Amino acid sequence: MADIPRLRHLKGRDPLGLRRxxxxxxxxxxVGAMALLAALGLAGAQGAGRLAERWQAGASGQLLLQLxxxxxxxxxxxxxxxxxxxxxxxxxxxxxxxxxxxPWLGEVPNLPLPRMVAITLRPDADQTxxxxxxxxxxxxxxxxxxxxxxxxxxxxxxxxxxxxxMLAVVGLVGAALVTVATRSxxxxxxxxxxILHELGAxxxxxxxxxxxxxxxxxxxxxxxxxxVAVPALWALADQAIPVVLAREATAADLxxxxxxxxxxxxxxxxxxxAWITLRVWLRRL
Amino acid sequence: MVRFSRVGLRYPEGGGAWxxxxxxxxxxxxxxxxxxxxxxAGKSSLLRLMHLSLRASDGEVEVLGAxxxxxxxxxxxxxxxxxxxxxxxxxxxxxxxxxxxxxxPLRIQGIPEARLTADVREILRWVGLLERADASxxxxxxxxQQRLALSRAVVARPALLVADEPTGNLDDAQAxxxxxxxxxxxxxxxxxxxxTHSEVLPVEYPAAALRLESGRLVSHG
Numbered sequence: 140m141a142d143i144p145r146l147r148h149l150k151g152r153d154p155l156g157l158r159r160x161x162x163x164x165x166x167x168x169x170v171g172a173m174a175l176l177a178a179l180g181l182a183g184a185q186g187a188g189r190l191a192e193r194w195q196a197g198a199s200g201q202l203l204l205q206l207x208x209x210x211x212x213x214x215x216x217x218x219x220x221x222x223x224x225x226x227x228x229x230x231x232x233x234x235x236x237x238x239x240x241x242p243w244l245g246e247v248p249n250l251p252l253p254r255m256v257a258i259t260l261r262p263d264a265d266q267t268x269x270x271x272x273x274x275x276x277x278x279x280x281x282x283x284x285x286x287x288x289x290x291x292x293x294x295x296x297x298x299x300x301x302x303x304x305m306l307a308v309v310g311l312v313g314a315a316l317v318t319v320a321t322r323s324x325x326x327x328x329x330x331x332x333x334i335l336h337e338l339g340a341x342x343x344x345x346x347x348x349x350x351x352x353x354x355x356x357x358x359x360x361x362x363x364x365x366x367v368a369v370p371a372l373w374a375l376a377d378q379a380i381p382v383v384l385a386r387e388a389t390a391a392d393l394x395x396x397x398x399x400x401x402x403x404x405x406x407x408x409x410x411x412x413a414w415i416t417l418r419v420w421l422r423r424l
Numbered sequence: 425m426v427r428f429s430r431v432g433l434r435y436p437e438g439g440g441a442w443x444x445x446x447x448x449x450x451x452x453x454x455x456x457x458x459x460x461x462x463x464x465a466g467k468s469s470l471l472r473l474m475h476l477s478l479r480a481s482d483g484e485v486e487v488l489g490a491x492x493x494x495x496x497x498x499x500x501x502x503x504x505x506x507x508x509x510x511x512x513x514x515x516x517x518x519x520x521x522x523x524x525x526x527x528x529p530l531r532i533q534g535i536p537e538a539r540l541t542a543d544v545r546e547i548l549r550w551v552g553l554l555e556r557a558d559a560s561x562x563x564x565x566x567x568x569q570q571r572l573a574l575s576r577a578v579v580a581r582p583a584l585l586v587a588d589e590p591t592g593n594l595d596d597a598q599a600x601x602x603x604x605x606x607x608x609x610x611x612x613x614x615x616x617x618x619x620t621h622s623e624v625l626p627v628e629y630p631a632a633a634l635r636l637e638s639g640r641l642v643s644h645g
Contacts (some may be wrong), residue, residue: 154520156517340501
């Protein structure tokens with residue numbers, strides 16, 4: 140008989156009989172449901188993030204400059220329009236201003252109104268140099284719409300945090316499911332594990348077998364959950380994007396990267412949880 | 425070589441009573457030894473200490489040159505691979521075929537499939553089960569199952585072969601066939617210890633004997 144070579148990992152097709160002991164129905168279905176929730180949570184987090192970014196970019200780029208009524212607002216608007224980073228600097232017509240003020244002031248044609256210049260900056264514009272120019276204008280006041288946008292941003296951040304918390308809960312529930320499934324597998328194959336152990340199988344070899352099977356089941360379930368999530372997310376995007384972003388939804392609006400990552404993450408959680416559960420149990424032998 | 429020095433064993437669930445106590449003996453390399461005694465004398469517990477599925481509560485157990493109490497946990501699998509074990513209730517894996525059951529120790533050791541096949545076929549031929557290689561263990565008779573368990577225990581050429589009542593569930597003809605195979609392993613150089621409550625087999629196959637009663641060694645020779 141041949142000499143025994145250096146010890147290597149346990150081989151063989153399925154010495155623990157895990158394909159039967161860890162059946163491929165209930166756990167993937169539950170993990171699939173978890174993955175669907177995770178997909179919705181991820182979409183929520185990403186959507187809130189994109190909304191916050193858009194609001195921030197919009198807010199930082201939209202300015203309203205108020206000038207004294209006797210200022211040469213047209214010349215100032217032209218000067219500001221030529222600054223690098225300025226997309227547009229337009230004088231708000233006096234007639235439009237009077238229309239806006241009418242609900243509060245009534246028809247008062249002789250009342251002098253300040254001159255207003257509506258400015259749009261590029262999102263990447265250097266606002267510091269712009270502000271320096273504005274500060275030199277006598278009597279000028281700049282309105283950045285900051286307060287309202289900050290509140291909206293905080294709302295978006297809260298939504299993002301809730302989505303992340305939901306993802307964490309889904310992950311923990313998933314890990315708990317894998318722990319229960321692993322313990323059930325251990326109970327079903329206790330005798331087999333003991334025999335392999337007594338034949339000289341290493342704890343890591345046995346744990347790896349379980350971990351691989353659980354990772355496989357979790358990946359299958361998460362893939363199913365991700366597939367089911369696609370139409371749900373599409374329906375959501377189709378309704379939300381026209382309202383929020385003022386355009387039609389496209390396939391590129393779906394979080395494909397996150398959806399593709401779900402089976403991998405689920406497999407990772409399944410592998411690690413099963414591995415730890417097995418190692419803890421085997422330590423007691 | 426196996427050496428027990430003042431070995432005692434208490435099961436945690438045994439209420440503090442000693443299942444084994446004061447065991448002092450040595451098995452020489454390449455020896456064949458009967459382990460005798462009535463049911464409940466502690467034979468299985470002693471063999472479990474020997475094949476490392478239990479740790480002694482007292483004294484020192486040395487197996488194949490390793491002091492078990494001082495051996496780190498990570499070193500146990502390598503030592504277990506040098507010990508073959510046969511149980512009265514066979515302990516075969518029902519979801520594996522005859523061939524795969526016999527191949528298990530070699531697969532655990534990572535032997536390549538190409539080399540493993542020849543060794544397993546050779547051992548199945550030796551125990552008379554080559555024709556049943558693809559069968560499920562549940563379709564084998566008791567004697568065949570015990571011979572399959574024996575083939576699994578010896579396929580990796582262990583230095584120590586521990587058999588716990590291997591003939592307990594067999595008729596006389598099958599029991600003699602199993603004992604003949606165990607003696608064949610001894611002839612090939614393996615240290616063999618066989619527990620039995622039979623008074624007939626040690627007379628038919630004379631060899632050194634340890635006799636246990638109530639967890640104590642009452643004779644050695």
